[in-house]
Amino acid sequence: EAGVAQSPRYKIIEKRQSVAFWCNPISGHATLYWYQQILGQGPKLLIQFQNNGVVDDSQLPKDRFSAERLKGVDSTLKIQPAKLEDSAVYLCASSLDGQRLSRETQYFGPGTRLLVL
């Protein structure tokens, strides 16, 4: 079974530039998550989709971050414009059916490491 795929693996940009990350979840997984992991901290959930609808985006800085999951499969996360404090690893995860979200096992991709200069 193929895992969660993410690209790019690394990205370096200047502040105020824009950047986009892509995630392809495990086939058949209804729920998709984007996390931000700052160095030395645990991952923080940014947005959670079930199929192509948003379950929770309360921790997404909506003035600069946006995410979409068209057709309920792969997803993109965008930052525009980037700030220095956005330097982090961006993790994508998926889970199977989302009926019992609190109990779901999440399967994580390798992450995208972003450095904003």
Added chain:
Amino acid sequence: AQSVTQLDSHVSVSEGTPVLLRCNYSSSYSPSLFWYVQHPNKGLQLLLKYTSAATLVKGINGFEAEFKKSETSFHLTKPSAHMSDAAEYFCVVSDLGGSYIPTFGRGTSLIVHP
């Protein structure tokens, strides 16, 4: 609101000795609790989870954890550490009430000495 506290940022053990990684949680509802492991340059992987069944949960690679409601704890243990256990470990809480947002602890780095 839910929260999770990992009491140690680093734990250092010798190979073959027991491992204890501590986690305390706060939840207003019935929580689900997870331990994930992150090896260098690899994605997070589930070790084990508690979802209101047996309070002693067994996971992969010989790890286990016990849910203690009275102590609001979910500590991770292993009888004998192996060099390959060296990694970052995250305790996660998610509850049934209103928000399903999984909340991660800050992580505990496990160092295993030969």
